[in-house]
Amino acid sequence: AQSVTQPDIHITVSEGASLELRCNYSYGATPYLFWYVQSPGQGLQLLLKYFSGDTLVQGIKGFEAEFKRSQSSFNLRKPSVHWSDAAEYFCAGIYGSSNTGKLIFGQGTTLQVKP
């Protein structure tokens, strides 16, 4: 079945430290891949997206993600975390074709930032 998995439910990092959030997609046709961020009580904001081509994609707020087909992964990274990055992060994929808006989400990773 098509699925997106985020192995880490909760991550705590110190402000200024680097961050990596993991995301794996189910094996098979490569989906379009996205990372979203959600602040409490808010909707989702798109951080970055991957369709094809260059496997390292840059997003907003200093985030980047690397697509690795061999590992079925699309991990999100940031070199130096700011306290304002504390939020919930969702990896999502669209399978099948571009003729659909159906996003399959991972379970989400809550990021806590220590001062």
Place this chain on the structure above:
Amino acid sequence: KAGVTQTPRYLIKTRGQQVTLSCSPISGHRSVSWYQQTPGQGLQFLFEYFSETQRNKGNFPGRFSGRQFSNSRSEMNVSTLELGDSALYLCASSLGYGGQGDTEAFFGQGTRLTVV
């Protein structure tokens, strides 16, 4: 340009009642998708509408329905509400025409539904 607008932001309903939520997409977007977000189940896809037609449907009972109007605005309806329907309901819009970039979804702030 204006983002995705969902109304109302908060709702409290009683078990057995029905509710209608509204979503106005970004101007020019033809696809509207709905998601249910709960602490236990996470973000789950409900359905997608494109040009007034349901294009995709998730695994929800028939009590959950939706529609899209000619101006792309969408409504979802939940009949015979159950306690388990308490959730944040999110709407997302995208261009939807079929190009890669057309899949980029923009989300509204959601409607928080509480069933008592």
